[in-house]
Amino acid sequence: MHAFRNILRTEARLYLRDLPTLLTTIGLPTLILVVLGLVPSLRKPDPTFDGQTFVSYFAPSLLVVTLAMVGVNILPAVLATYRERGVLRRLATTPAHPAALLAAQLVLALAGILASALLLILVARLAFGVPFPRHPLGFTLAFILGTAALLALGLLVAAVARTTKAAQALAVPLFLVIMFFGGVYLPRFLLPDFVARIGDYTPPGVQALLDAWTGTPPQPLHLGIMAAIAVAAGAGAAKLFRWE
Amino acid sequence: MPVIEVTHLKKRYGDLVAVDDVSLTVEAGEIFGVLGPNGAGKTTTVECVAGLRVPDGGGVSVLGLDPRRDAAQLRQRVGVQLQESQLPDRLRVAEALELYASFYRNPADPAELIDKLGLGDKRNTAYKKLSGGQKQRLSIALALVGNPEIAILDELTTGLDPQARRDTWGLIEQVRDSGVTIVLVTHFMEEAERLCDRVAVIDRGRVVALDSPAGLVSAVAPEQRIRFRPSTPIDDRLLADLPEVSAVQRTGSQVVVTGTGELLHAVTSVLARHQIVAADLRLEQSTLDDAFVELTGHRPAN
Numbered sequence: 001m002h003a004f005r006n007i008l009r010t011e012a013r014l015y016l017r018d019l020p021t022l023l024t025t026i027g028l029p030t031l032i033l034v035v036l037g038l039v040p041s042l043r044k045p046d047p048t049f050d051g052q053t054f055v056s057y058f059a060p061s062l063l064v065v066t067l068a069m070v071g072v073n074i075l076p077a078v079l080a081t082y083r084e085r086g087v088l089r090r091l092a093t094t095p096a097h098p099a100a101l102l103a104a105q106l107v108l109a110l111a112g113i114l115a116s117a118l119l120l121i122l123v124a125r126l127a128f129g130v131p132f133p134r135h136p137l138g139f140t141l142a143f144i145l146g147t148a149a150l151l152a153l154g155l156l157v158a159a160v161a162r163t164t165k166a167a168q169a170l171a172v173p174l175f176l177v178i179m180f181f182g183g184v185y186l187p188r189f190l191l192p193d194f195v196a197r198i199g200d201y202t203p204p205g206v207q208a209l210l211d212a213w214t215g216t217p218p219q220p221l222h223l224g225i226m227a228a229i230a231v232a233a234g235a236g237a238a239k240l241f242r243w244e
Numbered sequence: 245m246p247v248i249e250v251t252h253l254k255k256r257y258g259d260l261v262a263v264d265d266v267s268l269t270v271e272a273g274e275i276f277g278v279l280g281p282n283g284a285g286k287t288t289t290v291e292c293v294a295g296l297r298v299p300d301g302g303g304v305s306v307l308g309l310d311p312r313r314d315a316a317q318l319r320q321r322v323g324v325q326l327q328e329s330q331l332p333d334r335l336r337v338a339e340a341l342e343l344y345a346s347f348y349r350n351p352a353d354p355a356e357l358i359d360k361l362g363l364g365d366k367r368n369t370a371y372k373k374l375s376g377g378q379k380q381r382l383s384i385a386l387a388l389v390g391n392p393e394i395a396i397l398d399e400l401t402t403g404l405d406p407q408a409r410r411d412t413w414g415l416i417e418q419v420r421d422s423g424v425t426i427v428l429v430t431h432f433m434e435e436a437e438r439l440c441d442r443v444a445v446i447d448r449g450r451v452v453a454l455d456s457p458a459g460l461v462s463a464v465a466p467e468q469r470i471r472f473r474p475s476t477p478i479d480d481r482l483l484a485d486l487p488e489v490s491a492v493q494r495t496g497s498q499v500v501v502t503g504t505g506e507l508l509h510a511v512t513s514v515l516a517r518h519q520i521v522a523a524d525l526r527l528e529q530s531t532l533d534d535a536f537v538e539l540t541g542h543r544p545a546n
């Protein structure tokens with residue numbers, strides 16, 4: 001526990017030292033939101049979105065940006081690098097277990113995701129009048145499960161990939177798929193219906209987030225699938241993860 | 245009292261037998277060298293001792309404990325410097341040592357260790373910005389920061405400049421003098437000769453010799469050679485009849501005497517008795533280098 005705390009503190013320092021990555025993960029979704037919000041027509045209620053503004057409708061997709069970046073890009077890259085460079089192995093020679101380093105990275109990933117989401121929700125509310133999520137419990141649940149699913153996928157990538165290069169080779173297509181189905185590249189109303197429906201079930205489950213944000217309880221099936229992905233990917237990662 | 249006992253250790257990676265049959269014991273307080281050509285199985289052997297790899301056969305006992313079963317205890321008491329192991333790019337020297345010190349019950353003082361290893365002016369430098377030799381020194385410091393009873397150092401001075409290498413040898417002797425047992429994997433014969441009380445030479449996963457450096461040399465390559473210019477002509481037979489001498493040759497005005505044992509004493513006594521002064525006298529002894537080549541059929545990588 002003692003070792004974990006010290007490792008977490010050190011890793012947090014390193015995380016804060018990497019300013020470009022820090023700013024991108026935490027600030028990028030909010031930046032996109034602000035840019036879009038500056039376009040007046042996107043701030044007008046629109047029947048296409050059940051009378052919401054485009055900005056409201058698009059906000060959950062912006063959550064996907066950070067989740068995908070941190071979960072399937074940064075987390076596996078950091079872990080694979082640590083493994084490839086023998087950082088985990090060196091730790092294994094000390095009384096501290098390398099799992100403490102993995103746990104610290106998870107905590108930091110989570111902290112980054114939370115900070116980014118809070119910033120987005122706050123700026124959306126204050127600058128563009130997007131209401132706070134109207135179904136807080138459902139939103140929290142959808143967010144936790146979506147995050148868990150993506151972090152577990154990230155761990156799975158880190159487990160399967162032997163090297164940093166391999167981790168990137170796996171992470172990039174996964175990242176693109178998640179962003180695409182999450183409606184980041186093309187807003188979901190422009191996607192063919194069946195593609196949007198697939199997106200309901202790809203992590204982090206953008207439909208559940210949208211539902212809860214606008215006040216509808218998220219569908220149990222959407223949440224269930226996220227939980228299932230989190231458990232399956234997490235179990236796979238635990239089984240396959242190599243410290244060297 | 246042995247602190248490390250390895251008996252008939254065997255380790256395979258798939259089809260490749262990395263360690264075939266290694267047995268050795270390391271005594272408390274000694275510096276024990278592990279020599280051998282690339283791929284001989286040195287790292288694999290010491291990693292089994294450190295509990296980082298599970299042997300396929302044979303036994304390993306460290307401080308009377310089992311490296312796998314009693315891993316938690318041994319990690320407090322054994323410091324390991326791995327052959328290839330880096331740190332996060334942005335981690336600074338002092339941060340790394342302070343973090344690692346915090347894992348141990350009775351750590352050394354990080355600041356003191358930093359100075360001892362000549363990293364004093366680099367304490368706030370990020371790992372990425374250290375030179376190869378500085379990284380290596382940090383790695384040694386990390387292996388010692390827990391005040392271990394045994395330090396396992398895989399390729400201690402690879403990448404260090406000659407001065408830093410000598411400084412590190414001095415440091416290792418200090419560490420040994422404070423009672424730490426040291427296992428040293430090395431490719432430098434000079435280092436083994438200077439530091440090690442005993443060395444094991446490993447070749448293709450087997451111990452081919454185990455002795456003190458001097459013992460190895462005299463057992464494997466016992467020939468000595470004396471060259472000199474006699475002040476007055478000398479009858480070869482005077483020297484050739486000595487029991488220590490195996491051959492007497494001449495190259496120009498130079499006499500070359502080959503032999504074993506107390507060769508120098510025997511030859512100089514005869515010369516003194518005949519009042520012959522030996523000018524430019526040189527004694528050539530085999531070195532650990534020669535013994536290494538003899539034992540493994542390889543030149544030491546140097």
Ligand SMILES: Nc1ncnc2c1ncn2[C@@H]1O[C@H](COP(=O)(O)OP(=O)(O)OP(=O)(O)O)[C@@H](O)[C@H]1O
Nearest residue numbers: 257260262280281282283284285286287288289327
């Ligand atoms: N993790 C591994 N997986 C597969 N093979 C390995 C692994 N580590 C080492 N080997 C192989 O086992 C053999 C012994 O390797 P080892 O690292 O123990 O040699 P070494 O004596 O330390 O060599 P060097 O002087 O080059 O460091 C080599 O043939 C090497 O290729």
Ligand SMILES: [Mg+2]
Nearest residue numbers: 286287288327
């Ligand atoms: Mg080696």
